[in-house]
Amino acid sequence: MLCTMVLMPRKKKVGSVPVYLNVYDLTPINGYAYWFGLGIYHSGVQVHGVEYGFGAHEYSATGIFEVEPRQCPGFTFRKSILIGRTDLGPKDVRSFMEKLATDYSGNTYHLITKNCNHFCNDVCIQLTGKSIPSWVNRLARLGKRSTSVL
Numbered sequence: 001m002l003c004t005m006v007l008m009p010r011k012k013k014v015g016s017v018p019v020y021l022n023v024y025d026l027t028p029i030n031g032y033a034y035w036f037g038l039g040i041y042h043s044g045v046q047v048h049g050v051e052y053g054f055g056a057h058e059y060s061a062t063g064i065f066e067v068e069p070r071q072c073p074g075f076t077f078r079k080s081i082l083i084g085r086t087d088l089g090p091k092d093v094r095s096f097m098e099k100l101a102t103d104y105s106g107n108t109y110h111l112i113t114k115n116c117n118h119f120c121n122d123v124c125i126q127l128t129g130k131s132i133p134s135w136v137n138r139l140a141r142l143g144k145r146s147t148s149v150l
Contacts, residue, residue: 015085019127020046021120023136024075034078041136042075043120045083047127048090052097054119056109063106064097064119084128096126 022044025031030039044053044067051069070077088096104119117137124132 015087015128017047017086017088019083019086019124020069021081021083021124021132021136022046022051022070022072023078023081024072025078026075028076030078037135038138039135040139041078041117042072043117043132043136044069044072045120045123045127046070046080047086047088047093050090050093052123054104054109054116055106057106060105060107062101062104063109064101064104081133083124083132084130086127088127093127097123 024042024044026040026042030041033039042053044051046052046069049069051067051072053065053067053072054063055065056063067073070080086093100119100123104114108114115137117132121132121137124130
């Protein structure tokens with residue numbers, strides 16, 4: 001007698017290291033705008049106890065930087081969001097960031113098309129397969145739509 005073999009879908013392997021998106025307010029108005037789904041935010045990705053961010057400067061050197069988690073200078077911390085998990089170790093994450101450095105030089109920063117939230121979204125997708133919440137970069141998307149209409 002033959003047995004019928006049923007193939008069960010494999011569960012996706014989930015990493016063991018949490019990857020967080022740390023979101024900061026750029027302006028006190030966010031305290032009110034947040035509840036309407038609006039606001040202007042800075043964000044950084046936290047993994048292995050290090051927060052990585054992206055910022056502007058006038059040089060072709062990388063705009064990627066490291067800070068203490070939830071302590072990015074010049075911004076007011078709002079919340080930390082668990083995006084997913086990764087299996088990359090600390091050295092692998094650092095190596096990954098060094099590879100990204102060529103794509104994220106400080107003089108390529110653009111408030112609407114290539115900002116800190118775009119950087120964080122790219123990092124989160126690569127590390128976890130998941131995007132950041134859409135509200136974090138909503139104003140940049142609205143700005144892009146309005147400039148494309150002109």
